[in-house]
Amino acid sequence: MRIKVFTLFPDMLRPMLSQSILGRAIAAGLLQVELIDIRDYSTEKHRNTDDYPFGGGAGMVMAAQPIVDAFAANLPESWSGRRVYLSPRGRTLNQRIVEALAKEDELALLCGHYEGVDQRALDAVIDEELSIGDYVLTGGELGALVVIDAVARLVPGVLGSEESSADESFTTGLLEYPQYTRPADFRGRRVPGVLLGGNHADITAWRREQSLALTLERRPELLDAAPLDDGDRATLARLRRAGAVEALLEGRGVAHERLPMKLADGWGKAWLNAFVPEANRKAAKKQCLPGRRHVGALWQAFTLGFIPEYSEGDEALTRWMARKPGDGLLYLPDDGLLYKVSGMDPDDLAGIGCAILADEVMTRTWMQTGRPQSGPFCCEAE
Numbered sequence: 001m002r003i004k005v006f007t008l009f010p011d012m013l014r015p016m017l018s019q020s021i022l023g024r025a026i027a028a029g030l031l032q033v034e035l036i037d038i039r040d041y042s043t044e045k046h047r048n049t050d051d052y053p054f055g056g057g058a059g060m061v062m063a064a065q066p067i068v069d070a071f072a073a074n075l076p077e078s079w080s081g082r083r084v085y086l087s088p089r090g091r092t093l094n095q096r097i098v099e100a101l102a103k104e105d106e107l108a109l110l111c112g113h114y115e116g117v118d119q120r121a122l123d124a125v126i127d128e129e130l131s132i133g134d135y136v137l138t139g140g141e142l143g144a145l146v147v148i149d150a151v152a153r154l155v156p157g158v159l160g161s162e163e164s165s166a167d168e169s170f171t172t173g174l175l176e177y178p179q180y181t182r183p184a185d186f187r188g189r190r191v192p193g194v195l196l197g198g199n200h201a202d203i204t205a206w207r208r209e210q211s212l213a214l215t216l217e218r219r220p221e222l223l224d225a226a227p228l229d230d231g232d233r234a235t236l237a238r239l240r241r242a243g244a245v246e247a248l249l250e251g252r253g254v255a256h257e258r259l260p261m262k263l264a265d266g267w268g269k270a271w272l273n274a275f276v277p278e279a280n281r282k283a284a285k286k287q288c289l290p291g292r293r294h295v296g297a298l299w300q301a302f303t304l305g306f307i308p309e310y311s312e313g314d315e316a317l318t319r320w321m322a323r324k325p326g327d328g329l330l331y332l333p334d335d336g337l338l339y340k341v342s343g344m345d346p347d348d349l350a351g352i353g354c355a356i357l358a359d360e361v362m363t364r365t366w367m368q369t370g371r372p373q374s375g376p377f378c379c380e381a382e
């Protein structure tokens, strides 16, 4: 990939282009970046490159002549790459545009300064204007560096391995999951247990869930265009329900942490095995597992104070359950959601369970099924 940058301040770019990944890529010849000083092409006596705007107004405007002549002198007739002007008026750069730019063999970038560039220069030599965000910089050099950096990462060989860019935020259409490195316990903050377990399927599922949750929380509009499968859509439906539950917990001042869906999926079974005698399990399953929400939610309130040793795949959770008084687990069987809740006494926890029953369940199940609303603990098993 060959990139030519047209600028009044080439020295602003040099330090960035000589360091780290960009520096190595240029040294290895994977990337060629040529800095062209527009001032060298000025025909003015004092090498001026700007002048007052016609029609008045603040500041100076970069004149057309040095820019057009700099392009003519440096881009051969055969030049096929895109010619881009960095500008706050341009299309906002995103990963899709970066991917398209990375497919080009050559790229020309024009950095503006002062109040901008005489429109006739843009009409003569520019194919497209690109902005790096909705704010105004003093010059286009930082924008050019952003484009170079983002494009360079996609040039084969620039990153250590091709996979390094495959999983990133935006490349997958989603934001990236949280990353951790050693130590596993940093001043009491532990790495999620699933990442230490070595089960690759579980790790992949956890990362996908985290990506979906972060994207839903921070950039929900990305989900419209992201490639999602049925499993992702089911996860998102659960996460949306989790949003309602979490708003309720926050409203009541309850500290909470949603546990991975894999753990929630195994929870009902683990609880039954720990607390329900073998002979009663068939009937209990019918009442308590997902799909039986009104009964399951009663059970959920009940389970808050009774937490089995549950170690499937999450060592940190087991450790947490050798717990302080006031910590509990909140399980919503129909939503497949499992939370750690902290700092409450068991009565309060049961109260929270009842509140969720009242707010989330009674209106949706008891009323719909025509049952009398006689309170959460009066519900009959079917």
Ligand SMILES: C[S@@+](CC[C@H](N)C(=O)[O-])C[C@H]1O[C@@H](n2cnc3c(N)ncnc32)[C@H](O)[C@@H]1O
Pocket: 085, 086, 087, 088, 089, 110, 111, 112, 113, 114, 115, 116, 117, 130, 131, 132, 133, 134, 135, 136, 137, 138, 139, 140, 141, 143
């Ligand atoms: C002070 S700005 C000029 C802003 C211009 N008067 C306007 O209002 O659109 C000077 C130069 O910085 C660069 N620049 C400023 N903000 C930018 C952004 N968000 N993205 C890309 N380049 C930007 C452009 O090259 C621009 O010519």
